[in-house]
Amino acid sequence: MKHNIGDVARTLGITPSALHYFEREGIISPTKEESGHRTYTDFEVFRLMSYMKYRAMGVSVKEVSKQFSLTGDTLPEISQRLARKREEAAKKEENYRMMQEGIKWFEDSIERIPQHMDEFDVCYSPEVTLLDTRPDGLIPQDADVCKTFQSWLEDMPLTRISIALDQDGVAFMAQAKPGLVTAEDACGQRMIHLLPSISLHTILYMGDDIVDNPHQAFAGVLTHLQKHHFTQNAMAFGHVLVVDCSMGKRRIYLEVWVPFNAFE
Known part of the structure; x- marks a missing residue:
């Protein structure tokens, strides 16, 4: 099934200019119709959803593009990258825990003032x-x-x-x-x-x-x-x-x- 750029952009929450950028980066390969318009198959939508998954993990656009290419990363390389992202997420979790602790201290202190x-x-x-x-x-x-x-x-x-x-x-x-x-x-x-x-x-x-x-x-x-x-x-x-x-x-x-x- 083919989809036009507007429907894909609206459904995935991605701007048309971003879709053009992903095409230049090799993440997707839409079909160029005789009219000049681009259409996207379900497989291209699948690739975009996979891209969004990796971006949600903190993987960069360049890294996703390399992984998606036909000479892309091996499974061990992908696993190692995700391990690094997991460690980064754990650090962020600790930072947010400390932030919550600090905010709670100030909140309680202000309530103690009277x-x-x-x-x-x-x-x-x-x-x-x-x-x-x-x-x-x-x-x-x-x-x-x-x-x-x-x-x-x-x-x-x-x-x-x-x-x-x-x-x-x-x-x-x-x-x-x-x-x-x-x-x-x-x-x-x-x-x-x-x-x-x-x-x-x-x-x-x-x-x-x-x-x-x-x-x-x-x-x-x-x-x-x-x-x-x-x-x-x-x-x-x-x-x-x-x-x-x-x-x-x-x-x-x-x-x-x-x-x-x-x-x-």
Whole structure:
């Protein structure tokens, strides 16, 4: 049975220009009628459906064309290619799992804002690893640190924009990831691994001055600790949760943890 280009294009969701391209690439060989129009047999439609199957697996047009040619790939070559595509799909699946995990964290954090806003409670801080880009601010000049910085950006939303406050009172912007991050590169010394610690915890908001004055995020918590005769005993940190612009100005919400010695 023969089909015209319009019917094939409409049914398979392929543009006529794409069908011409597939013809040039040798994927299909439609019949050229005396009128100049092309017609497609059921076998050509079958080949197009097979092409779509391989494209859905991530196989390139060139690879499909080579496989479909009369001097095409052997069965072992096809199997090896599909094994590579399966591995790529597994990696994408893991990436989507991590994305889902990161999105869920932010979703839950935003829902916690009303409950914890400006309220203090004592809890264990989460285990995190900070990427310290000092003294360059948010644009690291060291090539190795910059490479890791970019890699962490690609891992968002699992990576979080964060702030930190060391025991000397120096605050800085950083990136953070949950848990222990292993690194065997030159910027390993820039990674600060923080174990869970008894901490004073709260959620607050700041304005546009967060980058220039990150220490202000910890001021209220430190004052509360001092009021109860406790002191910070490890690096404090916080994560940016969300920026709310709905009230005519920016409110940058942060969740912070300040470790302290609970037995003083």
